[in-house]
Amino acid sequence: MSIVEQAREGDILVLTIHNPPVNAFSPGVPEGLHAGLDAAEADGDVRAVVIIGGGRTFIAGADIKTFDLPREQAPDLRGFVTRLDAFAKPTVAAIHGTALGGGLEVALACTYRVVTADARLGLPEVKLGVLPGAGGTQRLPRVVGAQKALEMMLSGSPVGATEARTLGLVDEVVEGDLRAAAVEFARAHADARPLPRISERGVEGASPELFAAARAGLGKTHKGQYSPGLIVDLAEMAATKPFAEGWDAEAQLFMQAKDSPQSRALRHVFFAEREAGKVRGLGKDTPVGDVRQVGIIGAGTMGGGIAMNFLNVGLPVTIVETAQDALDRGLATIRRNYENSAKKGRLTGDDVEKRMGLLTPTLDMGALADADLIIEAVFENMEVKKAIFTRLDAVAKPGAILASNTSTLNVNEIAAVTARPEQVIGLHFFSPANVMKLLEIVRADKTSDTVLATSLAVARKIGKVGVVVGVCDGFVGNRMVHRYGDEARKLVEEGADPQAVDAAMHALGLPMGPFEMSDMAGLDIGYAIRQHQAGERGEPKPDGWLDRIVETGRKGQKTGGGIYDYGDDRRPRPNAKMGQLIADYRAEKGLTPREIGQDEITKRLAYSLVNEGAQILEEGIAQRAGDIDVIYLYGYGFPAYRGGPMGYASEQGLGNVAADLEKYGQTPAPLLRHLADEGKTFAAYDRETAKG
Numbered sequence: 001m002s003i004v005e006q007a008r009e010g011d012i013l014v015l016t017i018h019n020p021p022v023n024a025f026s027p028g029v030p031e032g033l034h035a036g037l038d039a040a041e042a043d044g045d046v047r048a049v050v051i052i053g054g055g056r057t058f059i060a061g062a063d064i065k066t067f068d069l070p071r072e073q074a075p076d077l078r079g080f081v082t083r084l085d086a087f088a089k090p091t092v093a094a095i096h097g098t099a100l101g102g103g104l105e106v107a108l109a110c111t112y113r114v115v116t117a118d119a120r121l122g123l124p125e126v127k128l129g130v131l132p133g134a135g136g137t138q139r140l141p142r143v144v145g146a147q148k149a150l151e152m153m154l155s156g157s158p159v160g161a162t163e164a165r166t167l168g169l170v171d172e173v174v175e176g177d178l179r180a181a182a183v184e185f186a187r188a189h190a191d192a193r194p195l196p197r198i199s200e201r202g203v204e205g206a207s208p209e210l211f212a213a214a215r216a217g218l219g220k221t222h223k224g225q226y227s228p229g230l231i232v233d234l235a236e237m238a239a240t241k242p243f244a245e246g247w248d249a250e251a252q253l254f255m256q257a258k259d260s261p262q263s264r265a266l267r268h269v270f271f272a273e274r275e276a277g278k279v280r281g282l283g284k285d286t287p288v289g290d291v292r293q294v295g296i297i298g299a300g301t302m303g304g305g306i307a308m309n310f311l312n313v314g315l316p317v318t319i320v321e322t323a324q325d326a327l328d329r330g331l332a333t334i335r336r337n338y339e340n341s342a343k344k345g346r347l348t349g350d351d352v353e354k355r356m357g358l359l360t361p362t363l364d365m366g367a368l369a370d371a372d373l374i375i376e377a378v379f380e381n382m383e384v385k386k387a388i389f390t391r392l393d394a395v396a397k398p399g400a401i402l403a404s405n406t407s408t409l410n411v412n413e414i415a416a417v418t419a420r421p422e423q424v425i426g427l428h429f430f431s432p433a434n435v436m437k438l439l440e441i442v443r444a445d446k447t448s449d450t451v452l453a454t455s456l457a458v459a460r461k462i463g464k465v466g467v468v469v470g471v472c473d474g475f476v477g478n479r480m481v482h483r484y485g486d487e488a489r490k491l492v493e494e495g496a497d498p499q500a501v502d503a504a505m506h507a508l509g510l511p512m513g514p515f516e517m518s519d520m521a522g523l524d525i526g527y528a529i530r531q532h533q534a535g536e537r538g539e540p541k542p543d544g545w546l547d548r549i550v551e552t553g554r555k556g557q558k559t560g561g562g563i564y565d566y567g568d569d570r571r572p573r574p575n576a577k578m579g580q581l582i583a584d585y586r587a588e589k590g591l592t593p594r595e596i597g598q599d600e601i602t603k604r605l606a607y608s609l610v611n612e613g614a615q616i617l618e619e620g621i622a623q624r625a626g627d628i629d630v631i632y633l634y635g636y637g638f639p640a641y642r643g644g645p646m647g648y649a650s651e652q653g654l655g656n657v658a659a660d661l662e663k664y665g666q667t668p669a670p671l672l673r674h675l676a677d678e679g680k681t682f683a684a685y686d687r688e689t690a691k692g
């Protein structure tokens, strides 16, 4: 079948795009569409043209894979849109699924748009660090007004068919057969002249204040990002300059944005997110189990948060505790969380009761006999976990998935106490578990493919980004964060203020620096880990400056302060006594503080993540560098526009990263060294290893 199929419906020519999976504007598509317009021009009997997508969607945009091609090899979307806009016969975009980016731009250059009731239309380019580059910045404001256009282009979120109709973005919402309805519509409008062209309209609702306010808001909504400012500039041009001028400026700014490191990073993230859901070696036909009943052991903060994920999607949850008061507290917390959402208007009172109604509290582990998936979420102690899994093995039905929410412990060891280690897996949720999107899915040595595939499906069902990792201390996220924390503490020993260390991470775009994060998580957690690890290695009790802070009783936000003080606004403020404690510590240890610039702090912190990430990759604990990036985006707030830590390092050049690591006294991991020597990126490594 040709990539663009031409078919006559009497006097209407229908052009159907067949470019699965999402009809992106790939090489071959413009050629096929031009051929269709040639045919419509040549044949006097053709009165109008319909453009429709074959398969599941209309055009989902420019083909993101072609962004790095030289301009002359990239599909010419703008050339096609120009011809469409000037076409002498009426053209109708028949839209189902999603008309996104270049797809909506094609539709906007058509004379008319008809859509199915479930269609969605949007300009999501900002999410790729670019801007609508085929007339979207100039046409959308002319259709929906300046304010709505800004909102759509800056958020990148699509609108549904009904809203699109109200906005005048579409001409008709179709029930039933879209193709037939579009042909009918085209025929009914075949003789309309002059043809209405969006490019000839003015922009409603524009004012200098509107654009000034939009610019002022960017610091909050798009801090540190490049393309949103350009989008506002172009929307303003749409309102104040002739179409042709805005159209030319758009082309130039699109190229600038496309060639920016931020766009490269965001495109890397787009594909990394999609790859992360795929497990190498796991067949597409791997059976996926049905999860209808969920059991949770532990009604503490984690257990309660985990339970909410399932209740939110209508799955019944049985939650088990050892004592009635702990169970009551857990339930009250879940209810309070839901009621807070209801107060904010995110849920109705009915929703709250419906969700609470799906929750069965019990002190009896035997009540988990019917559960398809059981998640243990008690405190981190191997003996306690082993006892629970031994009991679960006796109680759970055959085929039930037995999962541990451990964040550090060895899942193989936990699995080994059961007679069914193939049913055991780690499901590591991030706190707060009802909010954070990341789920590390820890594949133990004997975990079966079905258990793995089912866990991935469960992650999708509850709206999490599931990333498969292997067993090691801290898995991917926490193992890397431990190295990062070590480096942060060292920087303070050497002379940096904690505030300066955190500020460097803010400048990189992270919502929190390492010390704010530790204060939030509780300083006692890291303290306990350091003590434990030293004990295991037979080393003396750790006595760093941070250990000393914990020993003063300051454990972070939960005790009102830790490294910093916190007021009601929960913002960190330096504490003079802690500053003195650090100064005394340095003096006692004979450390002469030195000035440390932001550049050094940023490199040492970011590259400590990268170096550990490279080690993790080499050990096969993560399948891909892209997976590590996805973990850092969704679990730690690493900004997508930096590409995650591994993407960021690749953008800096791995040779430079290795040299900086050495300069600051760290040894580059062998894989990092190797890639640096070969002049490669982590993305190249991912591509090579994908081939096997």
Ligand code: 3H9
Pocket: 021, 022, 024, 060, 061, 062, 063, 064, 065, 077, 078, 098, 100, 101, 102, 103, 105, 124, 125, 128, 131, 132, 133, 134, 136, 254, 271, 274, 275
């Ligand atoms: C643009 O248009 C620029 C213009 O303004 C100017 C140009 C001059 N290209 O997400 P899924 C692949 S910028 C290439 O899993 P879903 C995707 O990688 C573009 N590939 O499915 C995946 O591949 P694989 C503006 C693409 O049903 C497969 O399709 N448009 C593209 O959950 C399925 O994707 C956008 O930003 C693409 N444009 O969601 C839209 N899109 O199977 C981006 C998808 O190998 N796309 N793929 O893993 C989306 O938002 C979602 O993919 C969509 C479907 C909603 C369409």
